Amino acid sequence: MNKNKVRIQNGITYGIVVGCWILVQIMDKTGHMTSLLRGILVPLCMYSILAISLNLTVGILGELSLGHAGFMCVGAFSGAFFTKCMENVLPNLQLRFFLAILIGAAVAGICGILIGIPVLRLKGDYLAIVTLAFGEIIKNLINVMYIGLDKSGFHFSIKDTMSLGMDETGVVIIKGAQGITGTPKAATFLVATILLLITLFIVLNLIHSRTGRAIMSIRDNRIAAESIGINITKYKLMAFAISAALAGVAGVLYAHNLSTLAATPKNFGYNMSIMILVFVVLGGLGNIRGSMIAAVVLTLLPELLRGLNDYRMLIYAIVLIVMMLFNSSPKAIEVRSVLLERFHKKKDTGAKEAA
């Protein structure tokens, strides 16, 4: 019944991703790829994953979270920490990276549950404030953390490298504000695309299942959801944890795309959280494909406008406003539906004539 419609819509979403991947391969082969563009391919996938995962919290669960960069940060550091530690034990980089992704997702997911238990009792603005604080706390915590590894095991300090008290075989893995240096660059566009597809698969299938229905019923009317016996806490936590885990995956991807990983306000600060939220709102709350496209457009745009230098951010802002209007203003939606109807009519008459 409505499954076919859903299947077609999901197919289009997967198709867009695969199509983009093929397009990039063609551009690469025909030499149309600039180094600028090549450098942005993995971040594009990463931002898409972040936007999709945040849409699960904001659009599907209906809770405003401003700490998404925090979960990404947790994932990035736990993933990178793992690859650094296991450098000698597991020489196979691909395997290590694969395990790092799982670990990053798990740690971020557990963080999501721990944060979610107290936080999801709050509503609206309060939830936003607490998640915002969480993001900042995580970032600052990592900035004072020193972890080293030597023969006798791990050493931990929040002062400096010296106070780790390691012997001569010791290696400092997390060096406070300098973060983790020398993470292997394992993230390729292929891997990133596959991760994006897996994220889409998880989120889209989740939404159109018994669990997704329960989550969306809580969003639409909590009191009614309770009255039909849906366990509010369980499903809120589940959505929040899955969202956090996927952000963790994006974090691992981020960590393995750069050789140094440090928690700065720029990459894991609240600006990042807001930017992901912009992707979600622009793409449409609850609209998974939309948030993915918004993430890609809004990441590409500033890069492509680099030539315009001073006017870059101005144009970015204008495009953002126009897109918002086009997407959500009632007038624009009216115009769009009229256009769509006309298009369908043409197709119908065309089909009739053909018959």
Next chain:
Amino acid sequence: MAMLEVKNLGISFGGLKAVDDFSVTIEKGQLYGLIGPNGAGKTTIFNLLTGVYRPDTGAIFLDGQNITGKKTTEINQDGIARTFQNIRLFKELNVLDNVKAGLHNHYHYSTLEGILRLPRYHHVEKQMDMRAMELLKVFDLDGEWDYKAANLPYGKQRKLEIARALATEPKLLLLDEPAAGMNPNETAELMETIRFVRDNFDMTILLIEHDMKLVSGICEQLTVLNFGQVLTQGETSEVLNDKRVITAYLGE
């Protein structure tokens, strides 16, 4: 054994005794009415029965089981489902999914099975679709199964709420002003539907209503509330002719 037995139920908000010493016994299969002027505490009693509020005093027994002080979710699983005075549908979900949400606790597969689309997912979803369509057919909503719930006309939204409540397979159904905002034709149709539900689903129904035509038409017994207290209880025809009831509604 009575389906619902309420003993000396009471709750106060601040200094106001919203419900005071309320007792009622409803037998299995009965169609029971709860009436009273505005602000008499009717909806508060529904909220007490479904665990939205915890009662200060008294006890509630459903089919012999004490459900006093339980949470809304647990009480629904024990067998009470309700509709709301101000309609509370899942607006963004379609009509079918609204009912399927109601089936949540009766058809199981894990989240992982759902994400991985394992055979059990397809099997159970198909069963859920079939059961939900059956329920929609009862309320003549099967033609609109893919409408967004918010886009249904008012009368059909009320019906969908009843269908969703029935999907949870309750023993006792609470209807909060089911005929509010309906025209006489719709009300007459609704009366038929309520009777049909009682007979075919083997249901016990407690309803709040202001429409006296509906109340006198289908309710077998009535309780009249006034200022949080029971004014009178008994057979519908007797209660409606009681002088005190007429006074409470119309004044001296």
